[in-house]
Amino acid sequence: MSGEKARCRRERLSADLNDPAQRRAVYEAAGTSPALMITEGLLLYLPAATFDALAAETRKQSGIAHWISDISTSAFTKALGGADAMQSIRHVQASDALKGEEILKVLRSQGWKTAARRSYITDCEFVMERVRRQMGGAEPPRPQFAPDDPTGVHRFGRE
Secondary structure (H helix, E strand, C coil): CCCCCCCCCCCCCCCCCCCHHHHHHHHHHHCCCCEEEECCCCHHHCCHHHHHHHHHHHHHHCCEEEEEEEECCHHHHHHCCHHHHHHHHHHHCCCCCCCHHHHHHHHHHCCEEEEEEEECCCCCHHHHHHHHHHCCCCCCCCCCCCCCCCCEEEEEEEC
16 A cells, blocks of 8 residues: 555554553544545454453544454364464464454444455455465465355445
8 A cells, every 4th residue: 555645544553452541542543534444454353241342342432433454264274274263373362362253243233334345255366375385386276165155355334
């Protein structure tokens, strides 16, 4: 996105989301006008209580109306190597970090719904290319996924 010109106010924020005061600072920076929050590559690391608070507070304490994040289900992770595939991040992940299905459940319980989604399974050939590289160029077996597997990048909206 470095080559793109913003058509709106864009602000990159750094915050320790485990700290309620820093979360409030994020909501204050977003303000009350409709805003977009992007948390790509973040949610699977957070403690469950921090994520639950973020999902609830963001909706109630700011104008954030859209939220983009990536979700990987247990079935997707298992098909790409299971526990071995996640081993490299375990040391930085909260001990009670939520799985993709649990993240979706919390978001829905807090009034967020998937407004749009790009599936890693059906829409993103780059995922299979990455797997090919990890397998030394060999064509990986195509795992079978449930047709409604929600793995991918979601744009959530307020209900």
